Amino acid sequence: MTSNEAMAFVAKEGVVLVSAKGAVPSLTEAIVGEPIQGSWWGHPKSHQIFAILQVLTESEDILVCRLVQGKVTLVHRRLWPALVRVAKRFPPAQVAQVRQEHTPSGSHVNREVPFPKWVPGKTSEQAGKMDEQEALNALGPWTRSAAAAQKKTSRKVRAR
Secondary structure: OOHHHHHHHHHHEEEEEEEOOOOOEHHHHHHOEEEEEEEOOOOOOOOHHHHHHHHOOOOEEOOOOOOOOOOOOEEEHHHHHHHHHHHHHHOOEEEEEEEEEOOOOOOOEEEOOOOOOOOHHHHHHHOOOOHHHHHHHHOOHHHHHHHHHHHHHHHHHHHH
């Protein structure tokens, strides 16, 4: 898979996990065309995976966050209005943008841009015109289980 093919995969799916297993497809497994056991760093195509992830995570069309199950998630720009419309259904950390910065020492540091600071104005306008159910449908069926889990967590917190 090339970077362009990976971008097309994310655009088609809308929401994908970088490497975790979960309610949406895994990009790393799509890149190699098979399930990955353990860390993708140990896979024979790890250099290809890394190069593709670099391109996608630096793209202006991809939001990197921890939306699905708190795992690193890529959300294509076409779904940003839907995400903004229903962002209140998720903990703030899950809708914060995660940006990887390279330090002068050569290491990488994750920086978070809180929601809604990362949201472009046009995206907010589009979100305001969406119905909540339309937004949930656009994001996909995984949102039903995420919403149920969030309600369950909220009830536990209130019970304390």
